[in-house]
Structure formats: structure tokens, C-alpha cells
Amino acid sequence: MTRTHTAPAYVEAAVGAVPDPEIPVLTIADLGIVRSVVADESTGVVEVVVTPTYSGCPAMEAITAHVSHVCRSAGWEPRVTTRLSPAWTTDWMSEEGKDKLRRFGIAPPTHTAADGPVRVTLGRRLVECPRCGSTDTVELARFGSTACKALRRCEACRETFDEFKTL
Amino acid sequence: MPLPTGDRLAAAYLLGIADDAMVYAQRLGEWLTNAPQIEEDMALANISLDLLGQARGLYPHIGILDGTGRSEDDFAMLRDEREWRNVQLVEQSLAGFGFEMARLLWFSTYQAELYAAASASSDETFRGVAAKAVKEVAYHHDHARQWALRLGDGTEESHRRMQEALEAVLPFLAELFEDDPVSVAATEAGVGVLPSSLHDAVVARVTGIVEEATLALPNDSMWRSRGGRQGVHSAPMGYLLAEMQHLARSHRGATW
Numbered sequence: 001m002t003r004t005h006t007a008p009a010y011v012e013a014a015v016g017a018v019p020d021p022e023i024p025v026l027t028i029a030d031l032g033i034v035r036s037v038v039a040d041e042s043t044g045v046v047e048v049v050v051t052p053t054y055s056g057c058p059a060m061e062a063i064t065a066h067v068s069h070v071c072r073s074a075g076w077e078p079r080v081t082t083r084l085s086p087a088w089t090t091d092w093m094s095e096e097g098k099d100k101l102r103r104f105g106i107a108p109p110t111h112t113a114a115d116g117p118v119r120v121t122l123g124r125r126l127v128e129c130p131r132c133g134s135t136d137t138v139e140l141a142r143f144g145s146t147a148c149k150a151l152r153r154c155e156a157c158r159e160t161f162d163e164f165k166t167l
Numbered sequence: 168m169p170l171p172t173g174d175r176l177a178a179a180y181l182l183g184i185a186d187d188a189m190v191y192a193q194r195l196g197e198w199l200t201n202a203p204q205i206e207e208d209m210a211l212a213n214i215s216l217d218l219l220g221q222a223r224g225l226y227p228h229i230g231i232l233d234g235t236g237r238s239e240d241d242f243a244m245l246r247d248e249r250e251w252r253n254v255q256l257v258e259q260s261l262a263g264f265g266f267e268m269a270r271l272l273w274f275s276t277y278q279a280e281l282y283a284a285a286s287a288s289s290d291e292t293f294r295g296v297a298a299k300a301v302k303e304v305a306y307h308h309d310h311a312r313q314w315a316l317r318l319g320d321g322t323e324e325s326h327r328r329m330q331e332a333l334e335a336v337l338p339f340l341a342e343l344f345e346d347d348p349v350s351v352a353a354t355e356a357g358v359g360v361l362p363s364s365l366h367d368a369v370v371a372r373v374t375g376i377v378e379e380a381t382l383a384l385p386n387d388s389m390w391r392s393r394g395g396r397q398g399v400h401s402a403p404m405g406y407l408l409a410e411m412q413h414l415a416r417s418h419r420g421a422t423w
Binding site: 052 | 192206209210212213214216217218219220221223224291292294295296298299300302303306309310
């Protein structure tokens with residue numbers, strides 16, 4: 001039986017365009033969790049390597065299922081593997097992704113120094129309110145509605161907002 | 168019983184690390200809807216989820232190394248008490264919020280040092296899980312640190328109860344730093360981290376926080392727990408497993 005499938009570039013782009021189930025304005029390519037997508041025309045197999053944002057991220061299963069679905073819809077056989085190393089960092093999030101987050105009302109992660117220690121001092125970082133742009137914001141809860149978010153309040157406009165934690 | 172060698176030795180060592188994470192994840196999950204405020208429900212559940220992720224990263228790998236091919240569910244749901252290799256600290260029943268913050272302070276500091284040292288392990292999966300976890304554990308540690316400071320340096324009542332909590336966890340700490348035969352052999356084989364090598368750094372970090380919180384590290388306790396890494400557990404462990412494993416054992420192969 002011969003398979004009919006779409007062009008490799010098509011399926012590779014389609015995989016990257018899968019939305020994050022928790023933050024649907026972001027694609028998994030924006031998040032930087034797609035490490036590689038390789039479509040092999042001779043076998044009709046797409047090898048997708050993803051890395052989780054957090055060890056226990058419950059969205060991984062939904063992402064894997066969605067990626068497989070997208071590949072099959074495009075006529076390809078998916079092979080999705082999870083790779084832990086090197087560990088994901090918010091530095092891998094695209095600038096476009098950070099803009100999308102801001103427009104969605106989530107403060108994007110701040111830059112981390114490569115290989116530096118993770119800064120975890122409470123309330124010392126300047127985090128901009130995604131609504132009014134004020135940096136006069138305070139942390140309400142380090143652990144927010146998902147593993148990757150913290151909850152903050154803007155002292156200028158008094159709105160609460162999510163912050164994508166720097167990791 | 169003779170010590171395992173090669174991959175089986177690595178499996179035996181990593182099982183202790185994975186079981187610590189799995190059992191503490193289960194305990195922390197019990198705080199959901201029971202914490203003093205909703206932010207704490209979220210925080211402790213988030214920490215629980217991170218720990219569950221660590222265990223899930225290790226179990227399938229251990230199943231390959233030990234030749235049994237067991238899945239993560241086989242490890243979590245189908246082992247009896249004597250087959251678990253976690254330290255007894257993590258299996259202790261919930262005993263108030265102060266106790267939890269004292270336990271989390273010690274355990275997260277221990278994990279932070281352990282996972283930092285694991286970057287030198289010859290086991291690629293362990294290195295990967297550790298590199299991921301070390302950044303998450305920094306958040307766990309900071310959470311416990313903030314509460315220790317707030318409660319210790321808070322009211323007379325909160326100070327007294329946080330001090331009592333530090334005393335309550337004390338008997339369970341020695342196990343974290345004990346060089347059991349498997350850990351020693353795994354360290355010699357290049358896979359493991361010698362537990363006693365973590366002791367000074369962990370104690371120094373916790374001591375600094377305890378002092379800043381105007382608390383005092385208690386003197387050595389009159390007794391200490393033993394045997395978790397050999398599968399000897401305390402009374403709460405059986406109840407924990409019964410609750411955690413009940414569904415999977417009553418309905419084999421259940422999925423949802």
C-alpha cells in the first residue's frame with residue numbers, strides 16, 4: 001500500500017502550530033518545547049521530540065495526543081518522544097510568544113542568565129503589569145493556576161494577573 | 168542479600184530517589200482543600216505535581232535497568248510496603264501546616280543539593296530528571312523558606328508552633344544522609360550521590376533560614392527513624408499505600 005502524505009514542510013509547520021492546551025494563544029513552537037520535527041518521506045514517519053516545561057506538567061499528554069492527531073490528519077505516521085535533557089527554560093520562548101502572552105494578559109517570563117542560579121527572591125524583580133504597563137506589581141502567590149504561572153497584582157490599576165514564571 | 172551490580176544496582180539506587188518523590192507527592196496532595204488558604208492548596212498541589220513528575224521520569228527507566236520492564240503504574244500502584252525504598256520522613260501523616268513547612272524545608276533543601284550533585288552522574292536519565300527538577304525544587308525550597316520566616320518571626324503562637332514543628336521532623340532527618348550499602352555502591356559506580364556528602368551543605372542552608380526566622384535548630388533527638396531505604400516503614404505508610412493504590416488494585420487495568 002502506498003501512503004499519500006503532505007509535504008514534509010507542511011507537517012513540520014503544522015506540528016509547531018499546535019496550541020498549548022493551558023495557554024491556547026501560544027503554539028508549542030512559541031513555547032520552545034518542540035525540540036525537533038523531522039519528516040522522513042521514505043518512511044512516511046514524522047519524528048517529533050518535545051520537552052516538558054515542568055516535570056509533572058499534565059498538559060504533556062494532551063500535547064502529545066494533539067501532535068499525533070495533526071500528523072495523522074496530514075497523512076503522516078507520528079512518533080512522539082519526550083526528552084528531558086537539556087531541561088527546558090523560559091529563555092527558549094520566542095519573542096513573538098512573549099508578545100502574545102502579554103496581549104493575552106499574562107506577564108511573560110523575564111530573562112535568566114545562562115547557567116546562572118535561579119533567582120527566587122520574593123518581589124524583588126520588576127514585573128510589568130500586562131494591562132497598564134506599570135512595574136508597581138506585587139506577588140500574591142508563587143504557585144498559580146498552572147505549574148508554570150504565579151499570581152500577581154498591579155498596584156497601579158489594581159488588577160490581578162498571571163505571570164509566566166521564569167525557569 | 169548480596170548487593171546488585173551494574174544496571175540493577177543503578178535501578179536499586181534510583182528507586183529510593185523516585186520513591187521519595189512519589190510518596191511525598193501523595194502526602195502533599197492530601198493538602199488540597201485542607202490548606203489554610205486557597206493559595207496554599209495551589210502551592211502544595213503544584214509542588215506535589217513537580218514531585219510526581221520526577222517519579223514518572225525515573226520509574227520507566229528503573230523498569231528497564233532492573234530488567235522487569237515495569238511501567239510507572241506498576242511501580243506506583245502494584246508494589247507492597249516492603250518494596251518501597253523512600254525515607255520515612257516523606258511517609259509521615261499530615262501533622263499541621265507548621266510540620267509540613269518544616270518537612271518541606273528539609274526535604275526541598277536535600278533535593279536541591281542532591282539534584283545539583285546528580286549533574287555528575289553517569290546515568291543520563293537521572294541527569295536529565297535532575298537538571299529539570301533542580302530548578303523546580305528551588306521554588307519549593309523558597310516556598311518553605313518564606314513560611315519558616317513568616318511563622319518563626321511572626322506571633323508568639325506561630326513562633327512556638329514552628330519551633331515545635333522543627334523538633335517533630337528531627338528524628339526523620341538522619342535517614343536522608345545515611346550511607347546505605349546501595350547508595351555507597353552506586354556512588355562508587357558513578358551513578359549515585361553519596362548521601363552523607365550532602366549533609367553539611369543542607370544543614371548549613373537550613374540553619375541559616377532557621378536563625379533568620381528567630382528559631383533554633385533543636386538538639387539531636389533521643390531516637391531516629393531507620394530502614395526506609397531497605398523497605399522498612401512506619402505505620403502511616405500502609406495507610407498511604409492503601410489509599411493511593413486502592414483503585415488501581417480493585418480495578419486492574421482501569422483507565423479514564
